[in-house]
Amino acid sequence: VSRELNPIDSHVMLGNHAVGGERFTVIAGPCGVESKEQLFSVADMIKQQGEAVALRGGAFKPRTSPYSFQGLGEEGLKLLQQAKQRTGLPIVSEVIDANDVELMAQYVDCFQIGTRNMQNYRLLEAVGKQQIPVLLKRGMSATIEELLLAAEYIVNSGNPNVILCERGIRTFETATRNTLDLNAVAYLKQKTHLPVLVDPSHGTGVRELIAPLSYAAAAVGADGIIVESHLNPCEALSDGHQALDAEQYAALLDGLRPFVHAA
Ligand code: PEP
Ligand code: MN
Numbered sequence: 001v002s003r004e005l006n007p008i009d010s011h012v013m014l015g016n017h018a019v020g021g022e023r024f025t026v027i028a029g030p031c032g033v034e035s036k037e038q039l040f041s042v043a044d045m046i047k048q049q050g051e052a053v054a055l056r057g058g059a060f061k062p063r064t065s066p067y068s069f070q071g072l073g074e075e076g077l078k079l080l081q082q083a084k085q086r087t088g089l090p091i092v093s094e095v096i097d098a099n100d101v102e103l104m105a106q107y108v109d110c111f112q113i114g115t116r117n118m119q120n121y122r123l124l125e126a127v128g129k130q131q132i133p134v135l136l137k138r139g140m141s142a143t144i145e146e147l148l149l150a151a152e153y154i155v156n157s158g159n160p161n162v163i164l165c166e167r168g169i170r171t172f173e174t175a176t177r178n179t180l181d182l183n184a185v186a187y188l189k190q191k192t193h194l195p196v197l198v199d200p201s202h203g204t205g206v207r208e209l210i211a212p213l214s215y216a217a218a219a220v221g222a223d224g225i226i227v228e229s230h231l232n233p234c235e236a237l238s239d240g241h242q243a244l245d246a247e248q249y250a251a252l253l254d255g256l257r258p259f260v261h262a263a
Helices: 036-049 074-087 098-105 121-128 144-156 182-191 200-204 207-219 246-262
Strands: 012-014 017-019 025-029 054-056 091-094 110-113 134-137 162-166 196-198 224-228
Touching: 025 036, 025 246, 036 074, 036 246, 054 074, 074 091, 074 098, 098 121, 110 121, 121 134, 121 144, 134 144, 144 162, 144 182, 162 182, 182 196, 182 207, 196 207, 200 207, 200 224, 207 224, 207 246, 224 246
Parallel strands: 025 054, 025 224, 054 091, 091 110, 110 134, 134 162, 162 196, 196 224
Antiparallel strands: 012 017
């Protein structure tokens, strides 16, 4: 995935949008799919605001605690498929097990590999055998080199459609959930031809910090952002503290426009 071997930026298609192309990518949606009503309401809002090119939502949730909401599984995938029919937005959803890849391939337009699975090499090879795009998140304690080598696993297995994602790393700092490593974004843009997105939701874990860090991401050359949104964040079954409600999501998009057009 080195730029030395391939100096031209790669584009990864999500529907008819080229991630890594001219236009800044916005992907939005809830952390997890919770119910038809929850998913459709947020999907409709995101569609209505324009700008977003894909809908995110986890059907399989890799939670730190086994007692937390684990996702709806295949039922969640079916709801995502219906949300796609409703809005026309392609679906991005996390795969946590190599055995689920073929099932998920029937429902999703982009596999998300989460921070906890960045070095699950059998999983990387399994998504590498598909042609569906893969959004590969950086491991929370992974170096940039390890992220790039994880991407190599996917590409080397036959799937060139890889999008990298900086989602914050563990540092000594505890004021925020993670430390969003924007160095990594600028560095990656020099080293690799792959598109690089930023996830300021997990990167900060603080709703109020999502807009400023999104603008910063655009300023350092990220190809786009992936953000969490929920119409009723207080009731969310996962990551409610970092979910943007409709008003906050609209404000984020408004603030983003000058940065995106200046880039
Ligand atoms: C998510 O996107 O909801 C998620 C679990 O992300 P990460 O793997 O970055 O924690
Ligand atoms: Mn989440």
